[in-house]
Amino acid sequence: MNQKLQTYNRFPDYYDEIIRGNWYDIDSEVLFLDETMQKFWSWKEILEFACGTWTIAKELIKKWYTVTWVDLSEQMINKAWEWDFQVWDMTSINLNREFDIVLCTYNSVCHLKDLEAWKDFFQNAYKHLNKDWILIFDILTLFEFENISRDFKWFFNVRWDTLCLEMFKQWDEDIFKWLIKMFVSSWKNNFELVEEEIREISFSIEKIKKELEWVWFEIQHLEDFHFGEVTAESERVYFVAKK
Numbered sequence: 001m002n003q004k005l006q007t008y009n010r011f012p013d014y015y016d017e018i019i020r021g022n023w024y025d026i027d028s029e030v031l032f033l034d035e036t037m038q039k040f041w042s043w044k045e046i047l048e049f050a051c052g053t054w055t056i057a058k059e060l061i062k063k064w065y066t067v068t069w070v071d072l073s074e075q076m077i078n079k080a081w082e083w084d085f086q087v088w089d090m091t092s093i094n095l096n097r098e099f100d101i102v103l104c105t106y107n108s109v110c111h112l113k114d115l116e117a118w119k120d121f122f123q124n125a126y127k128h129l130n131k132d133w134i135l136i137f138d139i140l141t142l143f144e145f146e147n148i149s150r151d152f153k154w155f156f157n158v159r160w161d162t163l164c165l166e167m168f169k170q171w172d173e174d175i176f177k178w179l180i181k182m183f184v185s186s187w188k189n190n191f192e193l194v195e196e197e198i199r200e201i202s203f204s205i206e207k208i209k210k211e212l213e214w215v216w217f218e219i220q221h222l223e224d225f226h227f228g229e230v231t232a233e234s235e236r237v238y239f240v241a242k243k
């Protein structure tokens with residue numbers, strides 16, 4: 001098979017079921033975000049970068065937040081069943097207005113290709129924030145990526161299709177790649193194999209803090225999403241930074 005690998009092309013068909021699916025505790029994440037934002041009381045307008053299939057936005061709207069959303073993948077956004085979206089790169093979009101919160105969840109920042117793109121993202125978030133308001137984003141840590149890429153396979157059955165997710169480390173570039181194999185059922189019990197690759201990158205907590213401060217963000221809070229206090233073995237870390 002000589003098929004060009006693409007990112008978030010067919011995978012969005014399964015994203016909600018297997019990544020943000022029933023087994024995933026979205027409530028505790030929304031509670032954490034809500035509590036964090038409540039600390040900055042006023043009318044809250046959120047700009048959500050990399051909103052994906054709208055998992056977080058739709059919960060925040062139920063809590064009366066106003067959300068504007070942007071994602072690079074039209075296929076992801078199409079799954080959100082919402083017409084008022086913007087397909088755009090969060091490192092370069094200019095909406096010519098400011099928000100109270102810039103939000104970017106579920107290691108979307110790790111999808112940016114290198115440190116320069118992370119810096120562009122921080123600067124762009126800063127540009128879109130009102131003074132004294134906050135950027136909230138999370139990362140998967142280097143510790144977590146090293147762990148996952150050591151030996152990791154996930155299998156899922158979704159309707160009549162089967163998916164296999166694996167992660168590898170590409171040593172020469174220090175990046176991590178999800179290889180997603182989708183065995184998509186077709187007529188007469190045949191399966192079409194569709195492969196996609198999602199590339200991710202991360203940096204040490206110290207380096208990320210330094211880059212945020214370089215853009216004039218003031219770090220307010222770091223949270224290990226599973227255990228509270230951030231340690232060398234934290235897997236997923238939320239950053240809260242004030243303009």
Ligand SMILES: C[S@@+](CC[C@H](N)C(=O)[O-])C[C@H]1O[C@@H](n2cnc3c(N)ncnc32)[C@H](O)[C@@H]1O
Pocket residue numbers: 008020049050051052053054055056070071072073076088089090091104105106107108111112
């Ligand atoms: C793991 S998904 C997370 C989606 C959503 N935030 C969530 O919580 O489920 C990563 C998302 O980042 C988006 N993305 C990657 N690079 C981007 C960029 N440069 N600008 C905007 N969105 C981007 C992808 O299209 C994808 O929807």
